Amino acid sequence: MRKITVIGVGYVGLVTAACFSDLGNQVIALDVDENRVAGLKRGEMPIYEPGLEELVKRNVAAGRLSFTTSYKDALQDSEFVFICVGTPSGSDGEADLKYVAAAARSIAQNMTAPLVVINKSTVPVGTGDWVAEIVREAQPTPIEFWVVSCPEFLREGVAIADFMNPHRTVLGSTSREAADKVAQLHLTLRAPIVITDLRTAEMIKYASNAFLATKISFINEIADICERLGADVKEVAAGMGFDARIGKQFLEAGLGYGGSCFPKDVKALAFMGDEMGVDTRILNSVMEVNSARRNAIVQKLDEMLGGLQGKTIGLLGLAFKANTDDMRDAPSIDIAATLQAAGATVRGYDPVAMDVARGVMPGVQMAKDAYALAEGVDAVLVATEWNEFKNLDLARVRDSMKQPVLLDGRNIYQPDIMRNLGFSYYGVGRGNAEGAKTKIRAHVNGN
Ligand code: NAD
Ligand code: UGA
Numbered sequence: 111m112r113k114i115t116v117i118g119v120g121y122v123g124l125v126t127a128a129c130f131s132d133l134g135n136q137v138i139a140l141d142v143d144e145n146r147v148a149g150l151k152r153g154e155m156p157i158y159e160p161g162l163e164e165l166v167k168r169n170v171a172a173g174r175l176s177f178t179t180s181y182k183d184a185l186q187d188s189e190f191v192f193i194c195v196g197t198p199s200g201s202d203g204e205a206d207l208k209y210v211a212a213a214a215r216s217i218a219q220n221m222t223a224p225l226v227v228i229n230k231s232t233v234p235v236g237t238g239d240w241v242a243e244i245v246r247e248a249q250p251t252p253i254e255f256w257v258v259s260c261p262e263f264l265r266e267g268v269a270i271a272d273f274m275n276p277h278r279t280v281l282g283s284t285s286r287e288a289a290d291k292v293a294q295l296h297l298t299l300r301a302p303i304v305i306t307d308l309r310t311a312e313m314i315k316y317a318s319n320a321f322l323a324t325k326i327s328f329i330n331e332i333a334d335i336c337e338r339l340g341a342d343v344k345e346v347a348a349g350m351g352f353d354a355r356i357g358k359q360f361l362e363a364g365l366g367y368g369g370s371c372f373p374k375d376v377k378a379l380a381f382m383g384d385e386m387g388v389d390t391r392i393l394n395s396v397m398e399v400n401s402a403r404r405n406a407i408v409q410k411l412d413e414m415l416g417g418l419q420g421k422t423i424g425l426l427g428l429a430f431k432a433n434t435d436d437m438r439d440a441p442s443i444d445i446a447a448t449l450q451a452a453g454a455t456v457r458g459y460d461p462v463a464m465d466v467a468r469g470v471m472p473g474v475q476m477a478k479d480a481y482a483l484a485e486g487v488d489a490v491l492v493a494t495e496w497n498e499f500k501n502l503d504l505a506r507v508r509d510s511m512k513q514p515v516l517l518d519g520r521n522i523y524q525p526d527i528m529r530n531l532g533f534s535y536y537g538v539g540r541g542n543a544e545g546a547k548t549k550i551r552a553h554v555n556g557n
Pocket of ligand 1: 119121142194195197231264
């Protein structure tokens with residue numbers, strides 16, 4: 111049993127603390143947010159993540175997991191400290207490292223024995239060296255420590271499964287001994303362990319997120335072409351995915367990527383490239399394609415409704431993806447604001463994110479369920495792919511709407527079934543064969 115400290119009890123920190131304690135370690139998790147810590151002590155989760163509450167409660171009951179706001183208590187007898195604080199976008203798109211710097215200083219001021227300082231936050235290349243400098247300078251008396259980069263690759267909504275079954279563990283350090291010690295903590299996860307230098311480990315994280323974001327922008331561009339040429343992007347993606355070099359995942363076309371990670375990480379990587387004089391054309395295009403998705407769906411709505419002024423639109427799903435309450439950079443926020451600016455009234459429903467959404471979507475009326483959302487609206491727009499939306503009584507939804515216009519921003523329904531049900535249905539990238547034939551003929555004739 112190892113003694114581990116986790117700094118930050120957000121999506122990454124709380125999952126890390128709960129999972130490491132479940133693996134039999136003694137874990138103490140710290141946050142500067144007193145409300146979060148007080149809530150956790152009462153058994154209340156600060157975030158929604160499937161399975162997390164049960165995991166936390168089980169390990170607290172077993173005496174392996176506890177919470178504190180005191181760095182002194184948190185670092186007592188600890189061998190490892192994981193930094194899991196936020197690294198939001200700064201004003202120019204760079205990662206803002208103020209929370210990382212504050213955590214590093216507090217660690218330095220409160221450590222009493224040699225310590226491995228492990229950075230799990232997503233941080234710009236070079237941050238590990240900088241954290242080492244901060245710790246060295248802030249220590250009242252010199253005590254040995256080692257900095258290791260251990261980027262996290264979990265996804266919200268399936269965070270526990272991702273943590274427990276990683277594709278790989280990446281460790282970067284100037285000290286092979288320290289990296290090996292951290293590797294020991296991860297052996298039980300039975301995933302390949304990549305041990306490298308600090309900067310390379312930090313870059314692996316950004317390059318991974320940027321690559322996944324690129325896949326999403328790529329398939330969204332393909333979706334636009336499919337739509338005009340009469341092909342179905344869902345089937346195109348499935349057909350591509352059988353090729354192991356391409357893979358099946360991250361080829362869902364729709365409203366583009368949102369959330370607390372891809373938007374800020376692609377931006378931060380482009381910023382790093384720019385600073386080094388690299389022309390980051392691919393990353394810039396990925397961002398451009400992505401941000402255009404949100405306006406494009408509003409334009410489609412405008413077209414289908416013959417104007418937005420005075421119309422009422424129901425947003426089915428608000429979170430940036432299913433199985434989370436995270437509203438950070440959720441496409442629904444921009445879509446609602448654009449609709450409101452065009453004179454529409456916006457209603458919203460989400461199975462778990464409505465409390466958080468209320469704070470970031472001013473003027474959006476929250477409905478008690480999907481059926482209440484549909485009552486009397488001019489159109490419903492599916493903004494999050496929650497499972498419960500896949501099994502709605504769609505005839506009931508259709509009958510309660512003012513007009514049966516349904517825009518499926520996440521392609522959760524079958525176009526033919528929806529049209530047979532009498533909906534005026536739009537799915538992203540799900541082309542219409544008739545339009546395509548005309549275009550191909552025109553092309554041949556044109557030659
Ligand atoms: P979060 O905002 O959910 O949580 C961060 C927590 O850190 C908050 O509770 C905050 O109060 C606390 N904090 C801030 N400053 C602190 C300090 N000085 N001392 C102690 N606690 C402090 O953030 P998150 O989503 O968990 O992300 C954390 C990091 O992990 C980011 O760098 C992010 O890019 C990265 N990451 C996130 C995910 C994800 O799915 N959310 C996945 C992989 C990596
Ligand atoms: C993402 C990565 O998947 C994680 O590996 C990484 O650890 C994390 O970022 C991070 O660095 O913080 P997450 O943001 O939780 O995880 O969610 P994803 O499932 O990756 O989805 C991100 C966004 O892309 C969502 O808005 C989702 O709707 C969108 N998406 C995803 C698509 O539009 N199409 C897809 O095919 C996949």
